[in-house]
Amino acid sequence: MKTFWTSFYSYKGGVGRSLALANVAALLVKRGHRVVLFDFDLEAPGLDTYAAFADAKEKPGIVEYVAEFQRHQAAPEITPYVHAVSLPGQLRGKLWIMPAGRKDKAYNRLLARTRWADLFDAGIGMPFVENWKLSIEQQFQPDYVLIDSRTGLTEIGGVCTTAFPDLVVVLFGLNEQNIEGTATVARYIRESKLERTPQIHFVATPVPNLLLDKKGLLRERLEIAEKTLGIQLAGNSIRYWPSAALIERLFVLDESFSEPGLAQDHNALCNKITDFNRNGLDFLLSQSEEAIRADDVELGAKLATVLATEFSNRSEAVFCRSRLARLGNGVGEAVQLAEQAFALDPVYEPPFEFLSAHYRRAKQFDRIEAMCEQLLRLSSRLPRDRKNRVLMSIGELRMSLGNYIQAAQHYKQLLEHALDDERRPPLLALVYQFNAAESARRAGQNVPLSTWEKIIHLFEGLPVLEGPPILAANRHEALYIPYALTGDIPKARDSLLKAKRIAETANDLETMFSVRDYRNVNRAEFRAINDDLLAALERGELWDGTKLPAQTKELRPED
Numbered sequence: 001m002k003t004f005w006t007s008f009y010s011y012k013g014g015v016g017r018s019l020a021l022a023n024v025a026a027l028l029v030k031r032g033h034r035v036v037l038f039d040f041d042l043e044a045p046g047l048d049t050y051a052a053f054a055d056a057k058e059k060p061g062i063v064e065y066v067a068e069f070q071r072h073q074a075a076p077e078i079t080p081y082v083h084a085v086s087l088p089g090q091l092r093g094k095l096w097i098m099p100a101g102r103k104d105k106a107y108n109r110l111l112a113r114t115r116w117a118d119l120f121d122a123g124i125g126m127p128f129v130e131n132w133k134l135s136i137e138q139q140f141q142p143d144y145v146l147i148d149s150r151t152g153l154t155e156i157g158g159v160c161t162t163a164f165p166d167l168v169v170v171l172f173g174l175n176e177q178n179i180e181g182t183a184t185v186a187r188y189i190r191e192s193k194l195e196r197t198p199q200i201h202f203v204a205t206p207v208p209n210l211l212l213d214k215k216g217l218l219r220e221r222l223e224i225a226e227k228t229l230g231i232q233l234a235g236n237s238i239r240y241w242p243s244a245a246l247i248e249r250l251f252v253l254d255e256s257f258s259e260p261g262l263a264q265d266h267n268a269l270c271n272k273i274t275d276f277n278r279n280g281l282d283f284l285l286s287q288s289e290e291a292i293r294a295d296d297v298e299l300g301a302k303l304a305t306v307l308a309t310e311f312s313n314r315s316e317a318v319f320c321r322s323r324l325a326r327l328g329n330g331v332g333e334a335v336q337l338a339e340q341a342f343a344l345d346p347v348y349e350p351p352f353e354f355l356s357a358h359y360r361r362a363k364q365f366d367r368i369e370a371m372c373e374q375l376l377r378l379s380s381r382l383p384r385d386r387k388n389r390v391l392m393s394i395g396e397l398r399m400s401l402g403n404y405i406q407a408a409q410h411y412k413q414l415l416e417h418a419l420d421d422e423r424r425p426p427l428l429a430l431v432y433q434f435n436a437a438e439s440a441r442r443a444g445q446n447v448p449l450s451t452w453e454k455i456i457h458l459f460e461g462l463p464v465l466e467g468p469p470i471l472a473a474n475r476h477e478a479l480y481i482p483y484a485l486t487g488d489i490p491k492a493r494d495s496l497l498k499a500k501r502i503a504e505t506a507n508d509l510e511t512m513f514s515v516r517d518y519r520n521v522n523r524a525e526f527r528a529i530n531d532d533l534l535a536a537l538e539r540g541e542l543w544d545g546t547k548l549p550a551q552t553k554e555l556r557p558e559d
Contacts, residue, residue, distance in 0.1 A: 001310050003137045004277040007040075007147040007165040007198075011181030015171045015205050018046050019244060020269060021148050022053070026250045027270040029093035031282075032316060032348065033143040036082065036136055037097045038062065040160050041150050042111055045100030050248045056083040056097035063101035067110040069128060078135040089253050090383045092347055096140055116159055129163045143280060144273075153185070161189050165198045167276045169269070171205050171238075174221035183228050199276055202231050203269060206240035236272070238265040281311055288320050292327055300324040315345035322354070346374050347381050356393065368397055388414055395435060399518035404443035411436040430458040434478055438515070442544075452482040470512045473502040477530065478515040484537060487549040493537055500530045516543055 008021040021037070028035045039047040040062060048057040060081050068076040085095045101107050119125035136145060149160035161168050168189060172182040186200055204225060210218045226233055241262045244251065251257040252266055274282035284307060291299040304324045311317035322337035335358055341351040352371055359367045372394035379387050391414040398407035415436040418429060433455050441447045459479050476499035483492035503512060503526045511520035514529050521529065536543045 001141070001143070001281075002279045003133075003142050003145055004167070004273075004280055005133065005145045005147070005165045006167045006169060006273055006276075007149050007160045008169045008171065009149040009161050009185065010151050010171045010178075011153075011185055012173065012178050013044075013151050015173050015178070016238060016244065017151075017171050018148050019248070020169075020171060020203070020205065020238060020266060021146050022047065022050055022248070023250055023252045023263075023266045024270045024273065025095060025144075025146050026052075026087060026091075026253050027267060028144055028274075029087055029091045029095050030089075030253065032092040032314075032345075033281075034094045034141060035096070036140055036142045036145045037095070038145065038147040038164075039097065039100040040147050042100050042114075043150060045103065046248070047097060047148060048099050050250065052087050052250050052253075053085055053097055055085045056099045058102055058104075059083050059099055061097075061099035061101045063107055063110045063114070065098075065132075066114050070113070073124075075128065075131045075135065078132075078139055082136070082140065087250070087253065090347075090381050090386075091253075092345065092381075096142070098136075125159075126163060129159070133164065144277075152181075153188075158188070161185065162192045162194060162198065166196075167199045167201060167273065169201050169203060169273065171203045172225070174204055174207070174218075174225055179225050179228050186229065201236070201272055201276065202229055202233070203236050203238060204233050205238035206244075207237045208240050235268060238262070238269065279310075281314060281317060284311075285316060285320055288324060292323060295327065297328050300327045313344065315341045315348040315351065318344060319348070319351045319354075322351070342371065346371070346378060347386075349386065365397060365401060369394060372397070384417065388417055391417075392435075395439065396518050399439060399442070404439055408436070408439040408443040408445065411439045426458065426462060430455065430462070433458060434482070438478075438481060441546075447485075449486060452485050455479075455482045456486065456488075469502050469505045470510050473499045473506070473526065474513040474515065476502065477526075477533070480533065480537075481515065481542065484542060484548050485546075489537065489548070493534065496530050496534050496537070500527060503527060503530070 008017050010017040018041070025035050025037055037047060037053075039045045042063060047053055062081070065076060065078070065081040082096050082098045085097050087095055101110070116125065119128060133145075136142065145164075147160050147164055170182055170186065172178040182202070186202075189198060189200060204222070208218060210216065212219055212222075222233055225231075239261050241259045243249075243259070244262060249257075251259075252263050257263065274280060277283060284303060288300070288303050288307075290296075291303060301324070304321045307317040307321050307324075318337055319341035322334045322341060325331075325334040325337060335355070338351045338354050338358075341348065342355060346352070352375070355371065356368050359365070372390050375382065375390045376387075376394070382390070391410045395407045395410040395414065398404070398410065411432070415432045418432040433451070437447050437451050437455060456479070459475075459482075476495045480492040480495040480499075483489075483495060503523055506512065506523050508523055511522055512526045513519070514521045514526060516529050516533065533543055537548075541547050
């Protein structure tokens with residue numbers, strides 16, 4: 001694995017350089033990457049002003065590291081100067097920050113003594129930088145290092161744009177100063193006498209939210225920038241949003257942030273950076289998708305070899321090899337690799353989904369239970385929605401196996417989570433309430449009549465039942481239970497008949513979830529189950545022998 005070094009540079013300040021770097025870093029960590037940040041804006045450091053980066057605040061960093069090197073003429077141990085940071089939310093990747101420094105009384109004195117030009121003139125600048133990079137790569141094994149560079153034409157800016165990076169992300173405003181200064185820096189980078197000249201990616205920011213008229217000022221400035229820099233800016237911009245200029249914020253992790261366009265722009269920038277990294281895991285995964293779509297077995301085998309060699313300890317890479325093995329009809333190998341991927345990182349969802357489906361078809365339900373239990377032990381790392389899906393899966397599985405007491409515990413926990421979530425849709429509230437009540441009933445617990453009435457109220461409050469027919473059929477079948485248990489036998493019967501009619505619109509290859517068995521069944525099985533439920537209803541009971549209260553209305557004849 002090769003670390004990809006990326007510098008974020010702007011000729012002028014005020015274009016959101018640090019904001020872009022911080023949010024791209026958060027996105028990379030969210031995607032499961034290991035990321036190190038450098039705050040190389042030594043005269044005006046700012047990364048430690050982000051609340052999410054507080055773990056690195058007032059800690060030794062770049063200034064102290066360089067001072068220690070100058071004092072002893074030997075690179076110091078790197079770990080005291082790089083600090084782990086815990087971002088909000090359940091993110092799979094890891095983040096470290098090498099801050100500018102402590103910003104104490106000694107900071108300015110140490111900074112003033114640093115002479116980058118002297119280091120490079122003496123011939124020790126590049127060896128020092130290369131050793132620095134090697135120390136970071138060996139100690140932290142990052143996928144990406146993002147460097148927040150100094151603005152302007154400075155020594156530090158020159159080091160950040162030539163000595164360190166594989167890629168320089170140049171952010172610029174659309175006024176004349178920004179465009180002309182950016183062009184000067186771009187020429188400097190391209191003409192630098194290095195064995196390996198960094199790639200350059202230009203980003204216009206912040207772009208005003210103006211109409212892009214053919215003769216408007218925004219169109220004019222964009223065309224001038226493209227002509228001066230010799231580039232096309234389509235898709236390479238970040239829109240202006242007022243609140244982004246008022247607070248240091250990782251808005252890409254904030255679901256309450258009100259401007260999705262800004263998050264989309266930073267996602268696009270993150271994708272561009274990963275595209276530049278041709279040896280990175282993201283690019284290999286995208287190539288693998290192309291091989292799978294093209295049914296290219298030969299390319300798939302080559303990619304599998306690279307993934308095994310370079311990323312053997314990454315769950316995404318191992319599971320990608322599982323998918324590539326299926327391309328070559330290696331089903332056994334595919335399952336084995338998926339199991340390895342799950343073992344490496346159970347929180348990574350695709351291996352779990354693949355193995356759950358495989359084990360269900362093979363009737364290896366104990367393996368599904370074991371995976372779910374392992375995930376629930378890691379619940380602190382799971383986003384709320386993912387934890388709820390796992391609870392739902394293991395609840396359904398245990399209901400289908402008749403382990404009602406355990407299932408009731410899972411569904412109770414799921415319902416408690418749902419009650420704390422103000423964002424849950426009404427249909428989801430209905431699903432959680434029903435499963436909690438039905439699992440408790442089958443476990444022999446007393447379910448108050450008011451609970452079933454509440455479920456009916458939730459159901460009847462829905463204007464429509466969203467989703468394909470197979471889901472609507474399941475929901476009508478399920479709702480016959482609360483109707484029957486509250487004595488409304490006509491509606492219970494009507495629900496079953498609706499479920500049966502809706503099921504007829506499905507094709508023979510589709511499966512539907514049956515509330516009686518808590519598993520998917522084909523259309524013929526669903527019809528037969530519904531007939532059994534109707535027959536039991538005629539006897540005044542549920543299919544499991546539960547006696548129903550006296551009906552509140554006469555049974556209606558079947559249409």
